Amino acid sequence: MEGLERIIREHPFFAGLKDEFVELICGCAKNVRFEGGQYLFHQGEFADQFYVVRAGRVALQINSPQRTITIQTVGENEIVGASWLVVPYRWSFDAKALELVRALSFDAACLRGKCEDDHDLGYEMMKRFTPILIQRLQATRLQILDVYGTNR
Amino acid sequence: MSMAQTAERTVAVLDPMLPRVARVAKKTRDIPKVVTLVLEMEDGSRLGFEPGQFNMLSVFGVGEVPISISGDPAKSGGLVHTVRDVGMVSGALTRLAPGDIVGVRGPFGSSWPVSEALGGDVVVLAGGLGLAPVRPILYSLFNQRGRFGKISLLYGAREPEEILYRPELAKWRQRLDIEIQVTVDRADADWRGDVGVVTRLVPKAHVDPKQTVAFVCGPEIMMRYGCEALLDAGVAESSIYLSMERSMKCAIGLCGHCQLGPVFVCKDGPVFRRDQLGHLLTAKEV
Numbered sequence: 001m002e003g004l005e006r007i008i009r010e011h012p013f014f015a016g017l018k019d020e021f022v023e024l025i026c027g028c029a030k031n032v033r034f035e036g037g038q039y040l041f042h043q044g045e046f047a048d049q050f051y052v053v054r055a056g057r058v059a060l061q062i063n064s065p066q067r068t069i070t071i072q073t074v075g076e077n078e079i080v081g082a083s084w085l086v087v088p089y090r091w092s093f094d095a096k097a098l099e100l101v102r103a104l105s106f107d108a109a110c111l112r113g114k115c116e117d118d119h120d121l122g123y124e125m126m127k128r129f130t131p132i133l134i135q136r137l138q139a140t141r142l143q144i145l146d147v148y149g150t151n152r
Numbered sequence: 153m154s155m156a157q158t159a160e161r162t163v164a165v166l167d168p169m170l171p172r173v174a175r176v177a178k179k180t181r182d183i184p185k186v187v188t189l190v191l192e193m194e195d196g197s198r199l200g201f202e203p204g205q206f207n208m209l210s211v212f213g214v215g216e217v218p219i220s221i222s223g224d225p226a227k228s229g230g231l232v233h234t235v236r237d238v239g240m241v242s243g244a245l246t247r248l249a250p251g252d253i254v255g256v257r258g259p260f261g262s263s264w265p266v267s268e269a270l271g272g273d274v275v276v277l278a279g280g281l282g283l284a285p286v287r288p289i290l291y292s293l294f295n296q297r298g299r300f301g302k303i304s305l306l307y308g309a310r311e312p313e314e315i316l317y318r319p320e321l322a323k324w325r326q327r328l329d330i331e332i333q334v335t336v337d338r339a340d341a342d343w344r345g346d347v348g349v350v351t352r353l354v355p356k357a358h359v360d361p362k363q364t365v366a367f368v369c370g371p372e373i374m375m376r377y378g379c380e381a382l383l384d385a386g387v388a389e390s391s392i393y394l395s396m397e398r399s400m401k402c403a404i405g406l407c408g409h410c411q412l413g414p415v416f417v418c419k420d421g422p423v424f425r426r427d428q429l430g431h432l433l434t435a436k437e438v
Contacts, residue, residue, distance in 0.1 A: 005350060070339045073347045145373060
């Protein structure tokens with residue numbers, strides 16, 4: 001547990017989080033690894049966790065009958081999964097490890113429960129997740145703009 | 153040769169409106185609708201240029217367009233231009249074959265101030281065909297590699313098939329003295345690289361803002377957000393340079409086609425310091 005606490009404390013996503021909160025969320029976390037080609041989760045499944053990537057890259061993909069499209073890759077120090085935050089807690093994409101991925105996995109129900117019990121912790125988590133959601137929304141808008149097309 | 157003939161030839165060479173004749177020496181098809189032409193002057197002369205400058209290329213009987221020079225400024229070979237087929241003239245340029253004749257006026261415009269980065273770090277942020285005008289920067293940096301700190305090339309393209317200069321990027325990746333990050337907006341599952349907008353590469357480059365000079369080139373919207381990402385990373389506005397594109401016709405600041413507020417992109421640019429442009433980069437109308 002001490003090793004896990006240290007990893008959380010040193011991870012940029014949790015930078016500045018109070019010791020008492022680190023201890024709280026540590027109870028919801030575990031170290032996981034995925035081999036290249038392995039899926040972290042699939043579209044439509046229950047979003048019961050999220051991942052903080054420590055090493056490696058994950059592709060967020062969507063399948064159509066004709067092909068699989070990668071819409072984003074997520075790497076070191078980034079977060080995989082936001083669907084655990086809001087009902088109906090269901091993944092919108094597949095998440096596939098492109099190479100060996102080491103990550104922290106957080107039990108979503110556990111973390112949601114602790115955030116509900118302690119709104120200060122909930123606010124700290126929201127402060128960390130909201131900028132990521134905004135950045136991803138803006139990135140998605142830029143992708144929709146198709147800026148590399150001509151005459152943009 | 154009489155004095156009159158000599159005078160006429162001198163005037164012709166100095167007249168910036170008069171195209172000089174060049175021939176296509178080599179043509180490479182880079183990506184769909186994009187070719188790179190190596191031009192050699194018909195009179196055997198060599199046109200020197202600075203990174204970031206452009207030439208007006210004409211296909212006789214069709215028209216003339218501004219095209220950035222994308223070759224190595226230190227090399228004595230032909231003039232290198234990368235052209236995308238987006239209209240009548242550029243389309244005609246892409247259909248030229250080795251041996252065909254092209255009109256060349258130039259080089260024109262301001263250049264990337266590579267020397268500003270001497271002793272410091274360099275970030276080259278490019279999108280789409282914007283890699284062509286910044287390639288001379290990279291050649292210049294490589295030619296005097298020891299005089300610069302960390303060099304990062306952050307490049308974004310629409311999809312893997314539209315990554316420009318792919319063989320050269322692969323070669324550069326083998327160098328241990330440059331960091332290259334490439335991302336695409338979308339890809340099939342067999343793409344092993346990054347997917348996401350190019351601005352996301354900026355935080356990953358871990359720039360030291362105090363000693364970084366950034367050169368940005370690509371579609372204007374991409375440059376706008378690219379500059380914001382660099383500013384967010386702490387890079388000073390006065391250390392960010394970008395290359396603007398407007399409808400350039402005369403290329404010497406006379407006709408006004410490329411006027412952007414108080415500046416002419418052809419003459420005062422195309423390379424500007426970010427703080428020189430101020431609100432012009434985001435203004436709806438100027």
